[in-house]
Structure formats: structure tokens, C-alpha cells
Amino acid sequence: MAKAKFQRTKPHVNIGTIGHVDHGKTTLTAAITKVLHDKFPDLNESKAFDQIDNAPEERQRGITINIAHVEYQTEKRHYAHVDAPGHADYIKNMITGAAQMDGAILVVAATDGPMPQTREHVLLARQVGVPYILVALNKADAVDDEELLELVEMEVRELLAAQEFDEDAPVVRVSALKASRATPSGWSRWSS
Numbered sequence: 001m002a003k004a005k006f007q008r009t010k011p012h013v014n015i016g017t018i019g020h021v022d023h024g025k026t027t028l029t030a031a032i033t034k035v036l037h038d039k040f041p042d043l044n045e046s047k048a049f050d051q052i053d054n055a056p057e058e059r060q061r062g063i064t065i066n067i068a069h070v071e072y073q074t075e076k077r078h079y080a081h082v083d084a085p086g087h088a089d090y091i092k093n094m095i096t097g098a099a100q101m102d103g104a105i106l107v108v109a110a111t112d113g114p115m116p117q118t119r120e121h122v123l124l125a126r127q128v129g130v131p132y133i134l135v136a137l138n139k140a141d142a143v144d145d146e147e148l149l150e151l152v153e154m155e156v157r158e159l160l161a162a163q164e165f166d167e168d169a170p171v172v173r174v175s176a177l178k179a180s181r182a183t184p185s186g187w188s189r190w191s192s
Contacts, residue, residue: 010073014100016082017136018125019107020115024138024176026052028107029070029083031179036072044072048180052083084121098125103132106156110140110173113152114159126163133165140173149173 017025029052037046052068068083082097098104104125108118125133135156143149153171161167 008078010076010078012078012080014080014082014102015105016084016097016101017105017107018084018094018098018121020109020112020117020121023107023109023112023115023118024136025107026068026083027180028105028136028138028174028176029068029081031174031176032081033070033072034180035182036074040074043074094121095124095128098130099128101125101130103134104130106133106135106160107138107176108135108152108156110137110143110149110152113155119159122159122163122165126165132169133160134169135160135171136176137171137173138176141175141178 017029019025030046030048033044033047037044047070052070070081070083072079072081080100082100084094084097098121106118106122106125108114122133135153137149137153137156140149143152156171157167157169160169
């Protein structure tokens with residue numbers, strides 16, 4: 001039986017998650033699919049972390065090696081999402097993913113702030129022509145000090161400005177792990 005032809009009825013946007021290894025890119029990707037599935041169940045499939053990083057070596061090592069693709073939609077747009085690896089050894093895979101992006105979600109762990117791969121990913125995003133970046137300040141629930149969160153945000157904004165991205169880009173404080181486990185009735189400020 002022939003596969004049904006895809007009918008594009010909404011604007012399409014290519015986005016992706018970039019950033020340092022272990023800052024939560026794949027967990028955030030899984031959380032996005034879960035929250036959108038909960039909100040628009042007829043439009044989206046929820047994908048768990050291990051459904052995104054599904055190669056045996058990725059599961060064994062607990063890191064993303066190859067870019068992973070997931071799709072989701074809202075009532076107004078269709079998104080193709082590339083989850084890029086953060087480990088320095090797989091930078092070529094990150095570049096391949098970033099070259100496809102109309103915009104990127106820079107995932108920065110609030111517990112660490114910008115790290116070497118964060119900086120490299122922002123530089124490479126600029127070099128391959130990613131036009132927009134927004135920041136997911138992940139693991140924000142693990143930081144009790146508001147001043148520390150503000151310092152991390154300031155450091156991220158300086159990093160964006162140094163690569164000629166908008167230093168006033170949105171910075172959203174999240175807990176991808178909590179969002180991926182929440183139910184719609186239990187969504188908190190970290191997951192909505």
C-alpha cells in the first residue's frame with residue numbers, strides 16, 4: 001500500500017536543541033513532545049527520552065550521538081525538531097542538524113551556566129546561519145538563589161551578543177525533567 005501523501009496545511013518551522021553535553025537537550029525535546037501531546041492529543045505523539053536517543057550506544061552511554069528528528073504541531077504551525085548532540089566528539093553531527101534550523105533552542109543548565117560546548121554551539125549556529133536563538137535555562141528548579149539564576153542569564157546574554165545574536169532573546173526558566181513527568185493538572189511554573 002502506498003504511503004499517504006503529506007499535505008502541508010500549516011506553516012512549517014525547523015527548530016532544534018543545541019548546547020553543552022548533559023544540559024538536558026534530549027530531555028527538553030521529550031518534554032516538548034509530552035506537553036504538546038497533552039495539550040493537542042490528536043496532533044502529537046509523546047516521545048520519551050529513550051525513544052529519541054534510541055541507538056544502542058546512545059542508550060548505553062546516556063548521550064546523544066546522532067541527530068534525532070521529532071515532529072510536533074500546534075494549531076497554527078508544524079515543527080520539525082532536530083535534537084543535536086552536545087558532546088565535542090560529535091560536533092559534525094551538531095553542525096549537520098544546525099544547518100537545517102530556522103531557529104534554535106539553546107539549552108543551558110542553570111546549575112552550570114555556559115560551558116565550552118555551549119560557546120562552540122552558539123558560534124557554529126552563527127556560522128551555519130541559524131537566524132534566531134531562544135534560551136531554555138534548564139534545571140532552574142535546582143537553583144534556589146535568584147541572584148545566581150540572574151548571573152547565569154546575564155552570562156548567556158553576553159555569549160549571544162558576542163556572536164551577534166539578539167542579547168534580548170527570550171530566556172525561559174524550565175525544568176525539562178519535571179515537565180516530562182507532569183500531568184496537565186500538575187503542570188507547574190517549570191513545565192508550562
